[in-house]
Amino acid sequence: MTATKNVVQMLTDQHRHIEKLFDEVQTTAGEARARAFAELRRMLSVHEAAEEIVTHPNATRYGGGDVVEARQEEEHEAKELLSSLDGMDTTSPDFETGIARLRGMVTEHARNEEEQEFPLLLAEAGPAELEKMAAALKAAEQIAPTHPHPAVGESAVLNAAVGPLAGLVDKVRDAARSAMR
Template identity: 45%
Template sequence: MAEQDVVDLLTAQHQQISTLLEQLRSGREDRQELFTELVRLLAVHESAEEEVVHPIAKRARFGAEEIVDARLDEENHAKRALAELYDLGVDHPDFASKIADLADAVADHAAHEEAEEFVLLRRQYSASQLEHLAGSVRAAEAVAPTRPHPHTGSSAAANLIAGPPLALFDRMRDAVRDWRSHS
């Protein structure tokens, strides 16, 4: 059986993100827990895409740079919206409308990524290369920040330089938060 490739990995994560957003929009009781998971998943997903996937996709063929740049712009908007939601908190009166806006933007972004950028990857790279990229994405996610940091930039270089210290800080905050919630 073949290993999961990068397109399948990221598409599965898009589905997880979509499910979390839908659950948040439904007004469930455990929305703080759902939102915390959404923030973590989106932050590590986007960081890994910016660090690994987008630079590779830009090399796919002529015109790929425009496609990737459009996705990076969408991701920057999503980071700012997610950071704003994080600051507001799930109990804020504007949370429901803002999470709905974010859900719509994320769905559009994922659809564009899957229809354009992922198609470029499948056309340009072999199955073994795409499987190897999945491993690179998993490695990047393991050391990625768990919160949005919209002011750090979206380039691979920015993620490589700022990502590890921010990830360490974020993971320490996560550990304290988890400890407090269980104490």
């Protein structure tokens, strides 16, 4: 076994990190909560865009089209909810309700990936290919948007085409907001 993590290990680690970010959002207040939500929003946006570009097409290629289609539907619903929470006052009751609902959606989605999509990748792709997918995932994360863009959908082609521009716009917007604080 190599020291390099494969794509399934990387994504599973990210799922655990996302769980911790939800904990932080739900147990903090004020500016700390706003910062925790900003990190959660960024992580979810980058994570899903990278999956849409790298892992979903490979799982589909290995015969998991139905599994991927169901995951994409889950992602789209979560992305729409995340988009509605983005920019919302993190102290509002609507945010409280929305973040709890989002957590449930994301938790179920991650479990479905880990139980249905990831085993398909592990069964069909060899170790070298899984490591190449990990490298591709890292590359996709570098250009991925940091905010949800539900209008883009869950297409690998659209995410690869629009993602870098959306990612650049998001990063400029994030930097401007940070400078204004």
